Amino acid sequence: MVSLNEVMHDQQGVTAVFSDGTVSRFHGAWLRDNDRGQSARHADNDQRLFDITELPDDLSIEGAVVTDDHLDVAFAADGHVARFPVSWLFDNRYDREHETVLPDLWGAHLKTSLPVFDFSRVLEDDRTRMAWLQAVRDQGFGILENVPCEEGMVCRAAEIFGYVRETNYGRLFEVRSEENPVNLAYTGLGLNVHTDNPYRDPVPGLQLLHCLISNPDGGDTLLVDGFHVAETLRRENPAAFGLLCENWVPFRYRGDSSDLQARGPIIQLNDRGRIIAVRYNNRSAAPFDLPAEKMEAYYDAYRLFAKMLHRPEFELTFKLTDGQLMAFDNQRVLHGRKGFGGGKRHLQGCYADKDSLLSALRVLEAQS
Numbered sequence: 001m002v003s004l005n006e007v008m009h010d011q012q013g014v015t016a017v018f019s020d021g022t023v024s025r026f027h028g029a030w031l032r033d034n035d036r037g038q039s040a041r042h043a044d045n046d047q048r049l050f051d052i053t054e055l056p057d058d059l060s061i062e063g064a065v066v067t068d069d070h071l072d073v074a075f076a077a078d079g080h081v082a083r084f085p086v087s088w089l090f091d092n093r094y095d096r097e098h099e100t101v102l103p104d105l106w107g108a109h110l111k112t113s114l115p116v117f118d119f120s121r122v123l124e125d126d127r128t129r130m131a132w133l134q135a136v137r138d139q140g141f142g143i144l145e146n147v148p149c150e151e152g153m154v155c156r157a158a159e160i161f162g163y164v165r166e167t168n169y170g171r172l173f174e175v176r177s178e179e180n181p182v183n184l185a186y187t188g189l190g191l192n193v194h195t196d197n198p199y200r201d202p203v204p205g206l207q208l209l210h211c212l213i214s215n216p217d218g219g220d221t222l223l224v225d226g227f228h229v230a231e232t233l234r235r236e237n238p239a240a241f242g243l244l245c246e247n248w249v250p251f252r253y254r255g256d257s258s259d260l261q262a263r264g265p266i267i268q269l270n271d272r273g274r275i276i277a278v279r280y281n282n283r284s285a286a287p288f289d290l291p292a293e294k295m296e297a298y299y300d301a302y303r304l305f306a307k308m309l310h311r312p313e314f315e316l317t318f319k320l321t322d323g324q325l326m327a328f329d330n331q332r333v334l335h336g337r338k339g340f341g342g343g344k345r346h347l348q349g350c351y352a353d354k355d356s357l358l359s360a361l362r363v364l365e366a367q368s
């Protein structure tokens with residue numbers, strides 16, 4: 001348990017020396033806004049009880065005292081004392097490098113160690129359920145087997161961790177050969193790897209696909225770890241990587257009663273430079289509308305990324321068999337399939353949101 005060896009203060013903030021030697025600076029406004037005392041946070045839900053506008057304009061500090069495992073900070077303007085458990089202060093220190101935990105990047109080699117879990121065990125056993133959700137979070141996908149080959153089970157699987165996200169395709173959608181297909185997915189043609197629905201805002205974070213009838217003559221699943229390809233592009237061609245991150249491009253889907261449009265970058269970074277999303281869908285990419293002077297270089301970068309997606313070392317292929325169900329991160333893992341002949345093939349799919357999966361997983365991890 002970390003403790004405080006020394007505390008120094010001036011009007012602007014507090015400098016804390018923790019028992020492990022870490023020295024951290026906390027500013028007056030931050031300390032007052034994050035007051036952990038009883039008058040500042042609700043006892044039951046820990047939510048903040050005041051608005052930032054209610055604080056005095058002057059948030060200069062008058063004193064800082066350590067009592068047992070707490071730090072008390074007094075403010076000059078109104079004499080208010082904010083209280084902080086030392087361990088909380090340590091966990092929330094902000095003048096440091098934030099660690100970037102890279103996800104488990106993978107490629108074709110994963111074929112021999114696919115993350116597969118038994119459906120009944122996932123339902124009954126917290127640890128197995130946690131392992132399935134961890135696979136989706138860390139590797140971008142996790143497969144269930146022995147899922148009953150009954151219609152609608154794909155929604156039941158989404159309800160294990162969250163809620164089905166209904167769209168204009170319905171609560172679930174059928175992936176099988178159709179006579180007048182509204183989408184290439186409903187033919188027997190092969191499908192290039194892609195992320196689904198980049199024309200939505202927000203893009204569905206998760207997709208689930210349940211195989212009810214597999215085809216003996218093809219229709220194999222292709223998966224590509226978009227984060228792995230994007231990280232490789234960042235290393236091999238930083239300029240091309242930058243173009244795909246910095247410029248937003250349009251996507252569109254038009255159906256009988258829908259006209260969905262959204263813009264976004266092919267590779268999306270967060271404020272710390274970490275890749276958080278990939279959008280790639282050859283079928284629904286709308287005419288790019290970048291400034292004329294950027295178009296040529298952008299297309300070079302776009303074509304390079306598209307070619308990299310087809311590199312054999314990135315392409316994971318396997319056959320989703322009857323009763324298998326795959327949940328995957330639709331903003332990381334690109335999916336596609338090989339073509340198949342005239343025979344039957346039937347999958348059902350649905351979308352869900354990633355935040356509820358991550359929330360369910362955090363709760364399970366905290367209990368374990």
Ligand SMILES: [Fe+2]
Pocket residue numbers: 185194195196335
């Ligand atoms: Fe798709």
